[in-house]
Amino acid sequence: MSILAAPQAIAEAAESAPPTRMPAAAPRAGRSRAARVRYALVVLAFLLPSAIPLALFVIGPMIAAVWISLHDWNLIAPMRFVGLDNFASLLADPATGDVFLHTVGYIIGYLPLVYVGGLLLALALNQALKGRSLWRGIYFLPVVTSWIVVALVWRWLLNPSTGIVNTALAGLGIDGPGWWTDPAWAMPSIVLASAWKDVGFVMVILLAGLQAINPDLYDAARVDGAGPWRRLWSITLPMLSPSTFFVVVISLINGFQVFDQVYAMTGGGPGGASQVVVQQIYDLTFRYGAAGEAAALSWMLFAVILAVTVVQIIGQKRWVHYV
Amino acid sequence: MNRTVPVVAGLAGAALLLAGCAASPAEGDASAEEVTITYSNFISNGGNEENLEAIVAAFEDENPGITVEVTTLPYADYGTALQTDLAAGSVADVFDIEYANYAAYQANGVLAPLEVSNPDAYRPSLLEAYSTDGTSYALPSSFSTVVMFYNADLFDAAGLEYPTADWTWEDERAAAEAITDEAAGVWGSHQPVSFYEYYKVLEQNGESFLTDDGTAVAFNTPGGIEAAEWLVGKSGTVMPTIEQGQGTPDFDTNLFLEGKLGMLHTGIWMFGAFADAPFAWDIAVEPGNTEQASAVFSNAVGVSASSEHIEAATKWAEFLTSSQVMVDTRLDAGWELPPVADEAALATYLEKDAPANRQAVFDSLDGVALPPVVANGQTEMQDIIGEELVEAQAGRKSVEEALASAEERINAVLAG
Numbered sequence: 001m002s003i004l005a006a007p008q009a010i011a012e013a014a015e016s017a018p019p020t021r022m023p024a025a026a027p028r029a030g031r032s033r034a035a036r037v038r039y040a041l042v043v044l045a046f047l048l049p050s051a052i053p054l055a056l057f058v059i060g061p062m063i064a065a066v067w068i069s070l071h072d073w074n075l076i077a078p079m080r081f082v083g084l085d086n087f088a089s090l091l092a093d094p095a096t097g098d099v100f101l102h103t104v105g106y107i108i109g110y111l112p113l114v115y116v117g118g119l120l121l122a123l124a125l126n127q128a129l130k131g132r133s134l135w136r137g138i139y140f141l142p143v144v145t146s147w148i149v150v151a152l153v154w155r156w157l158l159n160p161s162t163g164i165v166n167t168a169l170a171g172l173g174i175d176g177p178g179w180w181t182d183p184a185w186a187m188p189s190i191v192l193a194s195a196w197k198d199v200g201f202v203m204v205i206l207l208a209g210l211q212a213i214n215p216d217l218y219d220a221a222r223v224d225g226a227g228p229w230r231r232l233w234s235i236t237l238p239m240l241s242p243s244t245f246f247v248v249v250i251s252l253i254n255g256f257q258v259f260d261q262v263y264a265m266t267g268g269g270p271g272g273a274s275q276v277v278v279q280q281i282y283d284l285t286f287r288y289g290a291a292g293e294a295a296a297l298s299w300m301l302f303a304v305i306l307a308v309t310v311v312q313i314i315g316q317k318r319w320v321h322y323v
Numbered sequence: 324m325n326r327t328v329p330v331v332a333g334l335a336g337a338a339l340l341l342a343g344c345a346a347s348p349a350e351g352d353a354s355a356e357e358v359t360i361t362y363s364n365f366i367s368n369g370g371n372e373e374n375l376e377a378i379v380a381a382f383e384d385e386n387p388g389i390t391v392e393v394t395t396l397p398y399a400d401y402g403t404a405l406q407t408d409l410a411a412g413s414v415a416d417v418f419d420i421e422y423a424n425y426a427a428y429q430a431n432g433v434l435a436p437l438e439v440s441n442p443d444a445y446r447p448s449l450l451e452a453y454s455t456d457g458t459s460y461a462l463p464s465s466f467s468t469v470v471m472f473y474n475a476d477l478f479d480a481a482g483l484e485y486p487t488a489d490w491t492w493e494d495e496r497a498a499a500e501a502i503t504d505e506a507a508g509v510w511g512s513h514q515p516v517s518f519y520e521y522y523k524v525l526e527q528n529g530e531s532f533l534t535d536d537g538t539a540v541a542f543n544t545p546g547g548i549e550a551a552e553w554l555v556g557k558s559g560t561v562m563p564t565i566e567q568g569q570g571t572p573d574f575d576t577n578l579f580l581e582g583k584l585g586m587l588h589t590g591i592w593m594f595g596a597f598a599d600a601p602f603a604w605d606i607a608v609e610p611g612n613t614e615q616a617s618a619v620f621s622n623a624v625g626v627s628a629s630s631e632h633i634e635a636a637t638k639w640a641e642f643l644t645s646s647q648v649m650v651d652t653r654l655d656a657g658w659e660l661p662p663v664a665d666e667a668a669l670a671t672y673l674e675k676d677a678p679a680n681r682q683a684v685f686d687s688l689d690g691v692a693l694p695p696v697v698a699n700g701q702t703e704m705q706d707i708i709g710e711e712l713v714e715a716q717a718g719r720k721s722v723e724e725a726l727a728s729a730e731e732r733i734n735a736v737l738a739g
Contacts, residue, residue, distance in 0.1 A: 074431065074699075075406045075407070075409060075410035076406065076409050076410070076427075076428065076431040076433055077431040077432065159568070160566040160567075161566055161567045161568060162568070178565075178566050181565045181566050181717070183719070269710070269713075270565075270710075270713060270714075270717065271710055271713065271714050271719070272710065286402075286403045286406060286407075287702045287703070287706070288700070288702060288703045289406075289427075289699070289700075289702075291410075
């Protein structure tokens with residue numbers, strides 16, 4: 001919910017919401033003690049439904065992961081305290097660098113593809129097109145489809161010998177690649193499927209951003225003789241920058257946590273060529289009996305995501321324009 | 324996705340409350356005769372669920388007061404679920420294990436030592452496999468062997484003699500080459516490129532996977548390289564390549580069922596699936612090179628060391644693995660072989676048809692290759708050799724390079 005609400009909030013902010021929309025129930029100093037307690041209880045009651053699951057299933061496990069990361073634990077035998085050994089052995093293991101490199105490689109392929117694709121779709125579907133809602137629905141459909149289903153379909157499409165993609169390429173006289181059976185093509189296969197699945201999400205966010213742009217700006221630009229490219233470059237993209245910022249932040253966080261599609265399409269193979277950080281966390285825990293190292297690796301991933309996100313939030317001042 | 328979390332939590336909470344309500348009056352009865360034990364399994368998944376139910380029903384009839392609650396999981400998810408349950412302390416009273424994982428579970432203390440009331444009922448080698456220092460920590464529930472299935476129609480069409488127990492790799496290679504017709508999509512022989520095949524072909528070539536003390540690998544030898552070449556060399560000559568689909572789930576068995584595969588190395592658990600094949604087929608003991616060695620797999624059940632009902636759980640474990648009901652049910656259904664000592668009990672198995680040469684199943688026991696087992700790093704060891712062999716199969720490494728790399732990586736894992 002919060003993901004979809006944010007652009008809405010941006011759009012509303014652009015309209016410069018009148019102050020009457022603010023909640024009127026803020027407690028004033030003159031109120032009685034009983035009224036303040038009552039107010040606090042009401043707020044608490046509204047918070048609890050999300051606060052309890054958050055504490056139980058997010059905050060709690062995160063703290064537990066710190067504890068586990070300091071131990072040698074194979075899930076079966078009792079835990080043994082090892083201090084920071086897990087972090088040390090991860091840093092010494094070349095596989096750790098590999099999985100981060102593969103993950104960054106995924107993001108480098110995925111982010112431009114999904115952003116440009118989403119932008120083109122949003123621009124097209126922002127026009128007065130017949131059946132516009134239907135098209136929006138169709139492009140959004142993959143977003144809500146299970147990754148397992150999507151991954152199996154893409155595996156089939158990209159089957160090196162019998163898949164539609166290579167059959168079509170052969171028709172054009174091109175010898176298609178081995179896709180997920182070839183170490184060089186395994187990650188591009190995953191990027192392709194991921195961009196296809198997520199492009200509808202980016203489209204929806206950018207569409208909301210586009211609709212919040214005041215049409216008067218375009219009229220004024222036209223009067224001044226600006227062509228379509230000029231209007232795109234000087235009005236649409238700058239006015240869209242808050243939505244773009246949101247998309248980039250969310251996509252980067254999701255990109256670092258890429259797992260489902262890797263697990264279902266290649267399992268990290270062939271020969272570890274598409275092994276990503278979260279797949280490594282899974283393998284360490286459930287296959288190799290190294291839950292301590294896995295917990296340590298998940299905190300390393302958290303640190304990386306936090307650092308990248310902080311850099312973006314600081315950097316946004318240079319290019320994000322809020323009206 | 325996130326929406327389901329509070330719902331599940333709510334349901335779990337409600338279930339706990341209900342369980343609490345239901346349990347308290349029972350405790351008050353004080354007779355303590357009513358016992359419910361839980362059994363988590365993969366062995367009945369995929370077609371034998373009703374057969375397991377029949378065994379459970381017979382057990383409950385014979386043991387009033389004990390109820391068995393069965394949870395069945397697919398084999399692919401079972402290991403993860405079991406580890407999670409062990410970590411969370413919610414493991415079933417009785418649960419399935421495989422031979423390859425027995426050592427690790429035993430060493431980690433999750434298996435209760437068992438007082439077996441009738442140890443003579445079991446095939447001694449199988450009972451032995453799940454004993455440590457003379458004590459049973461699990462009971463064998465079944466065994467199966469890997470044999471060579473062959474499509475007799477394809478052999479006839481190529482004018483070839485059917486495989487026999489004294490075939491060698493060379494005979495298999497010659498027949499496979501004669502049958503392979505790439506243009507028609509017909510292939511000679513299929514054998515997976517994996518850990519489970521490699522340790523076996525090593526033994527068929529007089530080599531072994533691990534050193535005698537089990538602290539390092541022993542396969543990087545001329546004989547080990549020859550064995551690996553035999554395995555990966557099939558791909559692209561008499562067996563499809565990875566790009567043609569080899570290695571994907573059910574690819575080999577489907578190819579066989581379509582009548583497009585001359586020989587297939589797989590387990591006797593496939594008898595049922597091949598029963599209605601529209602061509603004549605039979606089985607033979609797998610060919611060796613310098614010696615005969617067949618893979619034997621066995622499953623077992625363990626009793627949780629943390630179980631509150633170890634006595635009742637042991638009773639069920641024994642019934643499931645040695646009762647006459649189990650023997651009859653398994654033989655009737657063609658579900659893997661019962662682990663019993665009494666050869667006469669297996670007579671009905673030999674009388675059945677499809678395949679005709681069921682004697683090969685027992686002949687394959689004359690030379691057995693058991694999986695190499697280590698207490699720590701079993702899965703990693705299996706993954707590494709599988710990965711390196713596939714690198715060689717795909718032609719990205721030479722067999723020598725792949726084995727040298729596997730040796731270095733596995734030895735590092737075994738050294739801890």
